[in-house]
Amino acid sequence: MIARNDDGVPFFEFPNLAGQPGVRHGVFTRTGGGGSAPYASLNVGFGVGDRPEVVASNRGIVSRCMGDLSLVFIRQVHGAGVVVLKSGDAHAPASGRPLTGDALVTDIRGTGLVIQTADCQAVMLFDPRKQVAANIHSGWRGSVRNIIGETVRAMTSRFGCDPADIRAGIGPSLGPCCGEFVHYREEIPREFWKYKGRNRHFDFWAASRDQLSAAGILEENIFSSGLCTRCRTDLFFSYRKERSTGRMAMVIGLH
Incomplete structure (x- = not known):
């Protein structure tokens, strides 16, 4: 990944998305904000125990690093719901309507998902031909529901995207080194057991790659960060390791 720094705020970019015309994106770390332990320091999540004024300030920091994109957040529920924000729709961010789901797709400029x-x-998608961006919350529950495939279908059906044009970036997350699922026989469908390694550890990075490919995205257009959040709590928040912790911002938007 490409390391960036904006006035003391570090973040990463995917090499296959960096420099693409019309889009900004940032894979933010836990550092560069105003919070204190256990939320130190760039926590953008309300409802985890951090002070609301600090969270609001941190969200402002992220927006400024993204060229003052207007940030759109959703209530993530570990499902497969895709929220489409299309120019002229009643669901546009300006409507103030609360949004619930686990993926966002838009063609609206100035909007950061x-x-x-x-x-x-977090799996980011961008179609440079149609100028459409998407951001996906793909935890293991979303993975088994194939939220990646659902999001690509929304891009093709609502915006006329060709999956062969789409670039994809898989962000830092729980890696196969630390992705242990003790109750996998009850929680994870059998068709996903092919991603199981030793000691009940699963490789959901590989699962996401396969789902992206199955949706029609070319292998050469897929980049995975390969960074495990539980291994690198110096850089990232990890619920698995810390329990009481913050939430990082993964942002993509058109400008």
Whole structure:
């Protein structure tokens, strides 16, 4: 991944999305904000125990790093719901309507789509031809429901995207080194057991790659960060390791 720094705020970019015309994106870390332990320091999640004024300030920091994109957050519920924000729709961010789901898709310029993470994958998609961006919250529950495939279908059906044009980035998340599922026989469908390694550890990075490919995205257009959040709590929040912790911002938007 490409390391960036905006006035002391570090973040990463996917090499296959960096430099693409019309889009900004940022994989933010836990550092560069105003929070204190256990939320130190760039926590953007309300409702985890951090002070609301600090969270609001941190969200402002993220927006400024993204060129003052207007950030859109959703209430993530570990499902497969896709929220489409299309120019002229009643669901546009300006309507003030509360949004619930686990993926966002838009063609609206000046809008930054935010997924909050602390071990789950954020999967960013961008179609440079149609100028459509998407951001996906793909935890293990979303993965088994194939929220990635649902999001690509929304891009094709609502915006006329061709999956072969789409670039995809899989963000830092729980890796196969730490992705242990003790009760996998009850929780994870059998068709996902092919991603199980030793000691009940699952490789959901590989699962996401396969789902992206199955949706028609070319292998050469897929980049995975390969960074495990539980291994790197110096950089990232990890619910698995810390329990009481913050949420990072994963942002993509058109400008």
